Amino acid sequence: MWKPCLALAAALLLLTPVKASACATCACGDPTLTSMGTEQPFAGRLRLASTMRAWGITSGASQDSAISLRELRMDVSAAYVPLPWLTLAVTVPLQTRTVREVSLARERGWGIGDVEVSARATFFRDRNFAPNHLFSLIAGAELPTARTLKDTQGRPLSLDAQLGSGSVDPFAGVAYTGFQDAWSFLVSATGYLPTRGREDFRGGASLRGTLAAQYQPKARWALRLAADTRLEGNSDTLGVAETEGSGFIGFLSPDVLFSPTTDMVIQAGVRVPVLNRLNGYVRQTPILQAALVYDL
Template sequence: MWRLLLVLTVGVSSLAAACPTCSCANPALTAMGAEQPFEGRLRFASTFRAWSQTDGTAEVDLAQVRELRLDLTASWTPLKRFTVLLNVPLQARERTDVSLAKERGFGPGEIDLSTRFLLVGAEGMRPRHLLNLVVNARLPTAPTLRDASGKAFEVDAQLGAGAFVPAAGLSWSAFLGDQWSTFVSLVGDVPLEGRYGLRLGPGVQLIGAAQFQPWSWLGLRAGLDARSEAMSFVRGVASPALSGLLLQALADVVVSPVSRLMLTAGARVPFLDTRPGPVSATPVFLLSVVVDV
């Protein structure tokens, strides 16, 4: 009986030591990429998104693109200052043109390989600030989709631009007591030429969010997701229709029913769009599951 009790006690203690909050003493419910790293931290996430966008002139060249997207993400911290993240999307996309002709595609999208170097916050058990250098590469892994006759789909029916996209930036997380935390990330990217001679314009993405945790298991997050994109080119010819600034409000509800599991439901709602288009984007809805191993 004592042996059994001893085994259970040791087992429960080691389980407790492995829990992410216990290992870093930080109760904040963090999104992938915003977490406090500690050696050996391994996280998996799957995020489901739904969005649509309409561009063109009604009765002339109007086209609607709808997408359901599942991102499978793994993040591993082999060293306290170094984290590597891999994101593999699976996408189902449908493009409907002005004559109601449809192109539907399903497959893997473009894989992101990202690394984070912790610049500030490695010292101490529970740093208030984390500053990371982020270096990211988007790989042209989405296959060129074709119909049964072999005809390649339109560029916006494809699951990605088919371009190598290097990116770099900074991310900052701040933890203010047990209830408040913030996250800001600023990343710039410079896409190379991809499918059909399309070279998307260099872009800058700013994400800023504040999170309030009234209880340890519930977080309410609100913020801004902004992306500005410079002129795109198709075979060297300027294509200004989709270049400009898109501002979206973000709102998430984060729930952690058990210690290693985090569920997020949220939306990104566009409220300013300077792209000349004509283009209009619907809100993006997302559901996410994050597991700390």
């Protein structure tokens, strides 16, 4: 008697629906390796990333008055897709910064910088599964989460040594992503409008753009080349304009992407300044970058 009951129970168990899971490539229908923020959205996608950057800049009204800044930064990011067309993201920066003046005076600070929150709305795709063309709107803000750093005497460090602006800085933009066999393309433009922060300082409004092409001959690796630009207006303190650092700068950014396992991407590259039209004495070092991205 028990054998027919056992067989019936086994049959019912096999017929019971269960939640299926699949890798990100299977869910979106595209095997393209993507960096954080350029992935194809599908409902329920959760992506985590850790990005390391090392860079430096020497700037001032003249060479005699210029100060040198060096920074090592790690961004910890998460992006979640609650709806097929909406991606929500948050980035928490961990920074260490050193500022050296001409007099050889030095300031150092480390800690959490200004957290960034953003939303990306995909308003057009040519098809629901494995689309070739995506158009998106981007909006967000940098929040004043960095604490005010002070020296051993309790005095606030200079603005250059602080890890955040102390202001709410909104941004908005538009992006296009295209996929064609082994090739993929990205075009984006984002405008930033800083508000007033510490010491009544307000950074200049800026427009940042990216034009990138990626070639992926194999499933595990890809080569990416991008042109990144920034056009920035004058900053001001107490309403007095400061022209140092405003103007245009362009970077050439080669990257290598590698996927050692399913749903993991490692990216390494450098942003090389190739066109510097910034006002004042400004010397930008190349920006070294490495990232680890994982889809849950």
